[in-house]
Amino acid sequence: MRGSGVHRRGLRFVRRRWRVVVRLVLWSALETAQAFLLGYALARALDDGFLAGRTDVGLGWLGAGAGAVLVGAYGTGRVYAGVAGLVEPLRDRLVRGVVERGVREADGGALSGFTQQVEIARDTFAGLVLVSRSFVFTAAGALIGLFSLAPPLLLVVAPPLAAGVALFAAALRPLARRQERFLVADEALAAHLDTVCPGLRDITAGGAEERIATATDARVDAEFRAARSLARWSVLRVASLAIGGQFPIVLLLATAPWLLDHGVTPGALVGALAYVTQSLLPALQNLVHGLGASGSRLAVVLRRLAPPEEGGETKAAAPEVPGGTEKAASEAPGDTVKAASEELGGTKATGPEDRHGSKATAPSSATPDALTLTSLTFAYGPTSAPVIEDLTVRVAQGTHLAVVGPSGIGKSTLTAVVAGLLDPRHGTVHLCGHPVPGDTARAHRVLIPQEAYVFRGSLAENVGDLRPKPIPERELRAAADAVGLTALMERLGGPEAEVDPGALSAGERQLIALTRAYLSYAPVVLLDEATCHLDAEAEERAERAFVERPGTTLVVVAHRVGSARRADRVLVMDGRRVAYGHHDDLLERSPLYRELVLGTREPAGQQPLQPALPLRDTDGVDSVAGAGLAGDGRHVVAHGPVGQVQAPGDLRHRRTLGGQ
Numbered sequence: 001m002r003g004s005g006v007h008r009r010g011l012r013f014v015r016r017r018w019r020v021v022v023r024l025v026l027w028s029a030l031e032t033a034q035a036f037l038l039g040y041a042l043a044r045a046l047d048d049g050f051l052a053g054r055t056d057v058g059l060g061w062l063g064a065g066a067g068a069v070l071v072g073a074y075g076t077g078r079v080y081a082g083v084a085g086l087v088e089p090l091r092d093r094l095v096r097g098v099v100e101r102g103v104r105e106a107d108g109g110a111l112s113g114f115t116q117q118v119e120i121a122r123d124t125f126a127g128l129v130l131v132s133r134s135f136v137f138t139a140a141g142a143l144i145g146l147f148s149l150a151p152p153l154l155l156v157v158a159p160p161l162a163a164g165v166a167l168f169a170a171a172l173r174p175l176a177r178r179q180e181r182f183l184v185a186d187e188a189l190a191a192h193l194d195t196v197c198p199g200l201r202d203i204t205a206g207g208a209e210e211r212i213a214t215a216t217d218a219r220v221d222a223e224f225r226a227a228r229s230l231a232r233w234s235v236l237r238v239a240s241l242a243i244g245g246q247f248p249i250v251l252l253l254a255t256a257p258w259l260l261d262h263g264v265t266p267g268a269l270v271g272a273l274a275y276v277t278q279s280l281l282p283a284l285q286n287l288v289h290g291l292g293a294s295g296s297r298l299a300v301v302l303r304r305l306a307p308p309e310e311g312g313e314t315k316a317a318a319p320e321v322p323g324g325t326e327k328a329a330s331e332a333p334g335d336t337v338k339a340a341s342e343e344l345g346g347t348k349a350t351g352p353e354d355r356h357g358s359k360a361t362a363p364s365s366a367t368p369d370a371l372t373l374t375s376l377t378f379a380y381g382p383t384s385a386p387v388i389e390d391l392t393v394r395v396a397q398g399t400h401l402a403v404v405g406p407s408g409i410g411k412s413t414l415t416a417v418v419a420g421l422l423d424p425r426h427g428t429v430h431l432c433g434h435p436v437p438g439d440t441a442r443a444h445r446v447l448i449p450q451e452a453y454v455f456r457g458s459l460a461e462n463v464g465d466l467r468p469k470p471i472p473e474r475e476l477r478a479a480a481d482a483v484g485l486t487a488l489m490e491r492l493g494g495p496e497a498e499v500d501p502g503a504l505s506a507g508e509r510q511l512i513a514l515t516r517a518y519l520s521y522a523p524v525v526l527l528d529e530a531t532c533h534l535d536a537e538a539e540e541r542a543e544r545a546f547v548e549r550p551g552t553t554l555v556v557v558a559h560r561v562g563s564a565r566r567a568d569r570v571l572v573m574d575g576r577r578v579a580y581g582h583h584d585d586l587l588e589r590s591p592l593y594r595e596l597v598l599g600t601r602e603p604a605g606q607q608p609l610q611p612a613l614p615l616r617d618t619d620g621v622d623s624v625a626g627a628g629l630a631g632d633g634r635h636v637v638a639h640g641p642v643g644q645v646q647a648p649g650d651l652r653h654r655r656t657l658g659g660q
């Protein structure tokens with residue numbers, strides 16, 4: 001449908017310029033004369049001149065052939081001028097359309113991209129006009145020449161030539177479709193890599209490697225399949241060239257005795273070979289390569305540039321991405337930037353501007369929980385042991401939750417699953433009642449990883465990165481005050497100061513990322529050791545800012561004991577077991593938590609602890625965290641106190657690894 005729209009417009013365009021077309025035809029006729037004389041003069045030079053012992057006549061015919069080349073070259077020069085008369089109006093027309101569209105959509109980036117495509121369209125169109133015109137007129141000259149030399153020559157050359165051209169014509173459409181698919185897949189991959197490559201560090205920091213790798217794989221696969229399919233069909237192009245251009249040479253040589261017996265002179269035979277090798281073969285070669293590659297490129301570009309016609313679309317076909325799920329579709333080229341930016345640390349939610357103005361009301365039964373994990377099991381590979389197994393938990397809105405546990409136990413994994421960056425093997429995750437993964441859930445959370453994402457640009461741009469519009473200065477300064485960014489902001493020269501990420505300390509970068517999260521509209525804030533480079537006081541201030549931020553549920557992968565002590569609830573991850581409750585409550589009933597906080601683990605008789613990262617207390621004294629199996633193999637059932645968050649049994653860990 002879209003293709004026929006472009007064709008219709010193309011025909012209209014050419015019809016309106018019929019005078020230019022007639023001029024082109026007239027100048028191209030000189031090329032026909034040149035093609036005709038090339039073989040004819042050679043044949044006459046041999047038959048009437050050199051073979052008849054009349055060298056002067058032979059030289060005379062050769063001179064005539066050379067003269068024809070000069071005349072033909074002049075004609076070709078005029079043809080180029082004529083082609084400009086056809087191509088430049090096309091370019092002007094496309095540029096007009098593109099500028100109107102750019103102004104209408106106020107999109108400078110799109111405008112420069114489209115202008116570049118206009119230049120491609122113009123060059124490709126010029127090339128197409130030249131090669132297809134050249135083939136028609138050269139073939140006409142050569143065929144007339146063959147007929148005038150001796151009609152049997154036409155019998156030998158014309159059928160394979162016609163068969164080759166017919167094969168090419170039949171393959172043209174499928175070939176163009178495959179070429180187009182390949183181009184689109186190639187561009188999709190390039191656009192994807194263009195977004196992903198500059199953000200590799202942040203992808204790693206955000207724990208999104210697997211997701212990005214899967215998306216990249218899909219695009220590489222799509223391009224590979226498109227290239228393979230194109231290569232298969234390209235064989236037909238080569239075959240048409242062999243049949244139409246090279247086979248006639250073999251036929252002329254093989255049938256030479258028969259031709260000579262049927263009145264064809266040696267000169268005519270040489271002339272026929274000259275027609276085929278010097279005119280027909282090169283013209284066919286140009287046509288096959290020119291139309292095959294440039295034709296489909298032109299079709300793609302014109303389709304993108306053309307304004308919609310009768311509600312028709314103007315976008316090129318989307319590349320095939322394996323496993324065409326909804327998710328894959330949302331990761332199509334146009335979505336790449338958005339998806340990547342969200343994976344790198346947050347969400348551009350589009351909530352009401354005055355979101356911070358309304359204090360959250362106490363949760364009621366009608367208010368969905370901020371976070372609900374139901375029988376959640378996650379493993380990194382299909383055969384790997386689960387990192388999280390059968391975890392069920394509900395966290396009410398407005399809760400400050402600290403997640404603690406030894407290094408490598410799965411805290412970051414849990415936040416990544418909650419953020420929708422990793423897909424669970426079993427079970428479900430809901431954020432504010434919305435299923436994860438999903439666009440709505442994504443709009444409800446912001447995840448700040450340990451390695452803060454800061455880019456070159458103004459401080460205001462950096463902290464406002466998750467907001468759809470620039471942030472009023474008063475609001476920005478208030479956020480900076482709350483999180484503890486003010487001193488850095490003043491030192492840098494205010495909100496409009498340029499930020500050089502390399503010149504900032506890791507802690508300073510974290511302050512910027514934290515302020516960005518604070519200013520986002522996301523009600524659920526996930527801090528995965530996002531304050532680890534701050535001192536205890538700065539960490540406390542930043543956490544307090546989120547706790548006091550209206551309507552916020554804060555989930556902190558705790559780096560220090562103080563962080564857990566301040567939280568409403570603590571989730572202790574301990575491999576096969578989890579514990580959940582208040583700090584004081586857990587000190588009594590969770591040996592691991594006691595060890596994490598106090599450095600002692602009771603009762604005796606447990607298996608040796610595995611080494612783990614220190615969990616520092618607020619006073620800077622390190623206590624060693626460890627993970628081990630309880631000697632009795634019991635699993636912990638959390639008894640969260642009633643209130644905002646939990647009732648007994650809200651958090652359950654029903655099965656244990658290894659069936660204990």
Ligand SMILES: Nc1ncnc2c1ncn2[C@@H]1O[C@H](COP(=O)(O)OP(=O)(O)OP(=O)(O)O)[C@@H](O)[C@H]1O
Nearest residue numbers: 210380387405406407408409410411412413414613
């Ligand atoms: N991309 C991955 N592929 C395979 N295994 C992974 C991957 N990322 C993490 N793991 C493994 O999953 C387990 C949990 O890792 P995770 O990073 O979630 O732990 P953590 O508790 O956050 O650790 P830390 O406190 O050191 O950051 C570890 O055994 C880790 O080796």
